Amino acid sequence: MLTEADTAIVFNIQHYSVHDGPGIRTTVFLKGCPLNCWWCHNPESRDGKPAIFMFPDRCIGCETCLTVCPENVAEPLDWNPAGRCDVERCTMCLECADACPAEARTVVGTPYGVDELMAEIDKDQVFYEQSGGGVTFSGGDPLGTRQNAAFLLSCLKACEKRGYHRAVDTAGFASRQTVLSVAPLTDLFLYDLKMLDDEKHRKYVGVSNQLILDNLRLLSSLDAEVWIRVPLIPGINDDDCNLDETAAFVSSLDRSYPIHLLPYHRIGSDKHRHLDEDYLLQTLDPPSDEEVARAAERLRAHSLEVIVGGSRDE
Ligand code: SF4
Ligand code: SF4
Known part of the structure; x- marks a missing residue:
C-alpha cells in the first residue's frame, strides 16, 4: 500500500537550474503550500492537487x-x-x-513516486559532479504539507545515498518536528523571510510569521547552512522599517547568513489569469535598479552579506 512518503504531486522538474543553490541543479517543484502571498509567482502550486x-x-x-x-x-x-x-x-x-x-x-501537476522522481534526477548526475551542483526541492513548499514533508524525507534519503548535494527551498511554515527531521538530511536551506511585522505578514502572506521565525532560529541553533531569501515587493516590504527589522533579526541568529534579495517580477500575473484567479498586484511594477540597490545598501549597513538574486554566481 502506498503511503504519504511514497508519492507527491510534482508540477515542474527544472533541469540545469543555476538559481536555486550552488552549481548546476535539478529543481523539483512540489505542489502544495499553506501560504497565500499576494505576489506568488507559482499560484498553480498552492493547491496540493493537480x-x-x-x-x-x-x-x-x-x-x-x-x-x-x-x-x-x-x-x-x-x-x-x-x-x-x-x-x-x-x-x-x-x-x-x-x-x-x-x-x-x-x-x-503529476503524481510521482520516489523511484520515478529519482530516475529523473539521476539523469543530471554528471552535471552535479562537474559543477558542484545537486538537487533542490522547491514548490509550493516541500515542507508545507504533511504529504510533501514525508515525500521530501524519502527523496532526501535517496539523494544522500547517491552523494548528491541537497537543498530545500521553503517558507518555513512547518512544524518544529518536521524541521528537525529534515535538517540532518539537508545541505542547504533556501529560506524565505518576507516581513517581520506580524500583522502585515498575516495580511500579505495569509499566516502569522511566528512559526517561520521560530524555525529559522531553530535551524540557526542547529548550525544548518541557510541562504535567507527576501523578496523585495515595492510598497509592501521595501520600507526602511521592515529592512531594518529584517536585518536586526538576521543579525540576532546564532550564526551569520547571507541575504539574497529577490526583486519582485510579474511572471505570476499570467499564471493567475490561466487559473482564472484575480491577481491582486495587477498594477504593481517591479522595483527599479536604484530601488533594489538602495534596499541592498540598507541591509548591508547592518554588516550583513547581501546578494541581489538567487545565486551567488549571478
Ligand atoms: S469542468 Fe473539467 S475538471 Fe471540472 S468536472 Fe468537468 S471535466 Fe471535470
Ligand atoms: S472546446 Fe476548446 S477548451 Fe474545449 S476541448 Fe475543444 S479546444 Fe479544448
Whole structure:
C-alpha cells in the first residue's frame, strides 16, 4: 500500500537550474503550500492537487470538453474566455483537460513516486559532479504539507545515498518536528523571510510569521547552512522599517547568513489569469535598479552579506 512518503504531486522538474543553490541543479517543484502571498509567482502550486491552466486563445471550439465533462459544467473557452465554470459543481476530475486536443486546458501537476522522481534526477548526475551542483526541492513548499514533508524525507534519503548535494527551498511554515527531521538530511536551506511585522505578514502572506521565525532560529541553533531569501515587493516590504527589522533579526541568529534579495517580477500575473484567479498586484511594477540597490545598501549597513538574486554566481 502506498503511503504519504511514497508519492507527491510534482508540477515542474527544472533541469540545469543555476538559481536555486550552488552549481548546476535539478529543481523539483512540489505542489502544495499553506501560504497565500499576494505576489506568488507559482499560484498553480498552492493547491496540493493537480489543477487546470486555461489558455482561451488556443481553443478551437471543438466542444470535446463539453462532451466529456461528467458534471456538464465545462464550456469551450471560445464561448467563455474567462474559463469560469460552475466551480461548485466542478469536481476537478481533469477529464476536460486530458481530452482537450488543443491544450487549451492543461493539467498542472503529476503524481510521482520516489523511484520515478529519482530516475529523473539521476539523469543530471554528471552535471552535479562537474559543477558542484545537486538537487533542490522547491514548490509550493516541500515542507508545507504533511504529504510533501514525508515525500521530501524519502527523496532526501535517496539523494544522500547517491552523494548528491541537497537543498530545500521553503517558507518555513512547518512544524518544529518536521524541521528537525529534515535538517540532518539537508545541505542547504533556501529560506524565505518576507516581513517581520506580524500583522502585515498575516495580511500579505495569509499566516502569522511566528512559526517561520521560530524555525529559522531553530535551524540557526542547529548550525544548518541557510541562504535567507527576501523578496523585495515595492510598497509592501521595501520600507526602511521592515529592512531594518529584517536585518536586526538576521543579525540576532546564532550564526551569520547571507541575504539574497529577490526583486519582485510579474511572471505570476499570467499564471493567475490561466487559473482564472484575480491577481491582486495587477498594477504593481517591479522595483527599479536604484530601488533594489538602495534596499541592498540598507541591509548591508547592518554588516550583513547581501546578494541581489538567487545565486551567488549571478
Ligand atoms: S476541448 Fe479544448 S479546444 Fe475543444 S472546446 Fe474545449 S477548451 Fe476548446
Ligand atoms: S475538471 Fe471535470 S468536472 Fe471540472 S469542468 Fe473539467 S471535466 Fe468537468
